[in-house]
Amino acid sequence: MSRRCQTHSGAAIINEAVHVTRPSSSAAPSSTSSPAPNSDESIWNGASSLLSVPSTCGDIGATWDITSESGPNGNINWLNCGINDSGGWRPQVVRIDQVVVQDLSKALADKNSPFLACSGYVDEFYKYGNEYGIPPIMLASFAMQESSCNPATVGGAGEQGLMQLTPDKCANAPGGNCKDIDFNIGAGAKFLKSLLDENGGNVIPAIGHYNGWDEGMTYSSATAAAKTGCCRCQNNLDYLHQFLNGWCQNVNAYQYNLGIYHNLAACPYG
Numbered sequence: 163m164s165r166r167c168q169t170h171s172g173a174a175i176i177n178e179a180v181h182v183t184r185p186s187s188s189a190a191p192s193s194t195s196s197p198a199p200n201s202d203e204s205i206w207n208g209a210s211s212l213l214s215v216p217s218t219c220g221d222i223g224a225t226w227d228i229t230s231e232s233g234p235n236g237n238i239n240w241l242n243c244g245i246n247d248s249g250g251w252r253p254q255v256v257r258i259d260q261v262v263v264q265d266l267s268k269a270l271a272d273k274n275s276p277f278l279a280c281s282g283y284v285d286e287f288y289k290y291g292n293e294y295g296i297p298p299i300m301l302a303s304f305a306m307q308e309s310s311c312n313p314a315t316v317g318g319a320g321e322q323g324l325m326q327l328t329p330d331k332c333a334n335a336p337g338g339n340c341k342d343i344d345f346n347i348g349a350g351a352k353f354l355k356s357l358l359d360e361n362g363g364n365v366i367p368a369i370g371h372y373n374g375w376d377e378g379m380t381y382s383s384a385t386a387a388a389k390t391g392c393c394r395c396q397n398n399l400d401y402l403h404q405f406l407n408g409w410c411q412n413v414n415a416y417q418y419n420l421g422i423y424h425n426l427a428a429c430p431y432g
Contacts (some may be wrong), residue, residue: 178307180227180228180413180418181223184248195424211258212224212225212226212234212262212263213234213235213236213260213261213262215254215255215256215260216255217240217254218243218252218254219240219243219244219252219254220240220341221237221240222236222237222240223236223237223239223240223422224236224237224262225260227408228408228411228413228418228420230420230421230422231339231403231421231422232407233403233406233407233408233411233420234262234407234411235261235262235406235407235410236254236404236406236407238400238402238407238421238422240254241254241366241402241403241406242399242402242403245379245380245381245384245399246378246380246381248380249378250377250378250379250380250383251370251375251376251377251378251379251380252377253364253366253367253370253377254364254366255364255366256296256364256365257363257364257365258296258297258300258365260365261297261300261365261406261410262410262411263297263299263300263410263411264299264410264411264412265299266284266287266288266297266298266299266302267284269299269309269412270411273411275280276306276409276412276413276414276417277302277306277311277412279306279310279311279312280305280306280311283302283305283311283313283324283343283347284302285300285303286343286344286347286348287299287301287302287347289347289348290347290348290350290351290352292353293351294354294355295355296351296358297410298356299409299410299412300410301325301350301351301354301408302409303403303405303410304325304350304354304372305324305325305347305350306403306410306415307373307401307405307415308321308324308325308326309323309324309325309326311324312324313343313346314341315339318392318394318395322341322346322423323340323341323342323343323346324341324343324346324347324350325346325347325349325350327340327346327349327350327353330393331349331353332349334349335349337348342413347375351395353372354368354372357371357372366402367404369401369402370401370402371403373397373398373401375401376383377424381399384396384397384399384425385397385399385425388425388428388429393426393428393429393430394429394430394431395403396425396426396429398423398425398426399421399423399425400420400421400422400423400424400425402421403415403420403421404416404421407420408420
C-alpha cells in the first residue's frame with residue numbers, strides 16, 4: 163500500500179533475461195482447505211500457457227523469457243496501457259485465475275528463491291490466500307514488493323509490517339500491533355479482495371490500486387512528487403511489471419532490475 167520502492171537488499175543487479183519454467187497445469191481453488199505449505203500439490207499451479215486475454219491496447223507481448231520489459235503476464239507497455247498518453251492509465255481486463263503465477267510451495271524449494279525471506283509466514287499466505295481466493299504467491303509478492311518480507315518494516319507514511327498496511331486498516335489489530343503477522347497478512351488479503359470486488363474481479367487495477375495507482379494516471383501525475391520534498395511519494399511506474407512478471411514468477415524483481423522507468427531510482431531512501 164506504499165508507493166515506495168524497496169532497497170535491493172545489497173544484491174548485485176543482474177541485467178539479463180531469466181527464463182521461467184512453464185507450470186504443469188492451471189487450477190482455480192477448489193476447496194476451502196489449504197494444502198500443506200511443503201506439499202507437491204497446490205490449488206495454485208499457475209498456467210501452462212502465456213497470458214492471453216482480449217486486449218484493447220494492442221499486442222499483450224507476453225513471453226516466457228522475463229526481461230526488463232516483458233514476461234508471462236505481458237509487456238510493461240501493455241500493463242501500463244495509456245500512462246504515456248493524455249488519457250492516462252487504462253488497465254486491461256484480466257481475471258485472477260487467468261494470471262500466470264508460480265506455486266509458492268514449489269518456489270520455496272528453489273534454494274535461490276527470493277521468497278526464502280518469507281518462509282516463516284507460508285502458513286499465513288496459504289491460509290488467507292485460500293480464504294479470499296488469491297494465489298498465495300501473490301500475497302507473498304505484495305510482501306516482497308512492499309517490505310522485502312520484513313515484518314518490522316514501517317513506511318514513511320506509517321505503513322505497517324509485511325504488506326505495509328496504512329493506519330486506517332490497523333484499527334482491529336491485536337493489542338494495537340498492526341505488525342502482527344497473522345493480522346497483517348489477513349488484513350492485506352482482505353483489502354486486496356475488496357479491490358478485486360470493486361473492480362469486477364479485474365486483477366490489474368486491483369494490484370495497481372494497492373500501490374496507489376488510479377485509472378487515468380499519467381506519467382506526469384505519477385512522477386509529480388519527484389519535484390517535491392517527498393520524492394518517494396511518486397508512483398513506481400514499474401510496479402505492475404515487477405509484481406506480475408517478477409515476484410509472481412519466483413524472480414527477484416529488484417535483483418534483475420525489472421522495469422523501464424526506474425523513476426524512484428534517484429530518490430533518497432528513508
